[in-house]
Amino acid sequence: MTAPADLIPARLSALKAGQSVISRELGPCLPDGAHTVCRAPDGLFLPCADGRHYLDGQTLEDGDTLAGLFLAPELETVAAEDELTRWLDASGDPGGAPAGTLDAAEAMLRERRRQIVAEGFDPQADDRYTDGQLARAAARYAVWNILPETGRAMIVWLWPFAAGWFKPRTHRENLVRAGALILAEIERLDRKAAREGV
Numbered sequence: 001m002t003a004p005a006d007l008i009p010a011r012l013s014a015l016k017a018g019q020s021v022i023s024r025e026l027g028p029c030l031p032d033g034a035h036t037v038c039r040a041p042d043g044l045f046l047p048c049a050d051g052r053h054y055l056d057g058q059t060l061e062d063g064d065t066l067a068g069l070f071l072a073p074e075l076e077t078v079a080a081e082d083e084l085t086r087w088l089d090a091s092g093d094p095g096g097a098p099a100g101t102l103d104a105a106e107a108m109l110r111e112r113r114r115q116i117v118a119e120g121f122d123p124q125a126d127d128r129y130t131d132g133q134l135a136r137a138a139a140r141y142a143v144w145n146i147l148p149e150t151g152r153a154m155i156v157w158l159w160p161f162a163a164g165w166f167k168p169r170t171h172r173e174n175l176v177r178a179g180a181l182i183l184a185e186i187e188r189l190d191r192k193a194a195r196e197g198v
Helices: 080-090 101-117 133-146 149-154 171-196
Strands: 008-011 020-023 033-036 038-040 043-048 051-054 065-071
Touching: 033 043, 038 101, 101 171, 133 171
Parallel strands: none
Antiparallel strands: 008 065, 020 033, 020 065, 038 043, 043 051
């Protein structure tokens, strides 16, 4: 395939999560247009109709240039925040929300987006957590800063993941993380209900 004159071929070594790429002629799984690169523990991917389209399987003979994927000059600097802004705008006008509510909600949505794009915790990954893991993780972040040291030791059991994944920060940052995890759990429950026709 010949690269369109206005597009720069994407290289795997130069891509990072949150960056935008444009696909051309890759079939129905990845329709032509802009996509956001995501990261999972096993590599960079693009969300697609079949779930995840891993980029390491898309390289040409040089092992770095990606077939059918390009960076447009105007998209090279597009950050995940720009896509999130479009996402927030598409959700409609919340009209009349109390001052500060939108800032708090936007912080949680940004964190949720970061979890998906930078950490690879997309809906497909979240659907594996069927025993309340996301809610438990949210609970630990939510109460961490209000507990004394002895209380913190008593809630270690709440954290369902590897210890190194728990990274507490300020009280507000931890509440934002908790909110994003609760959102992920609600989304998971909604997908499950939709699959089961409930």
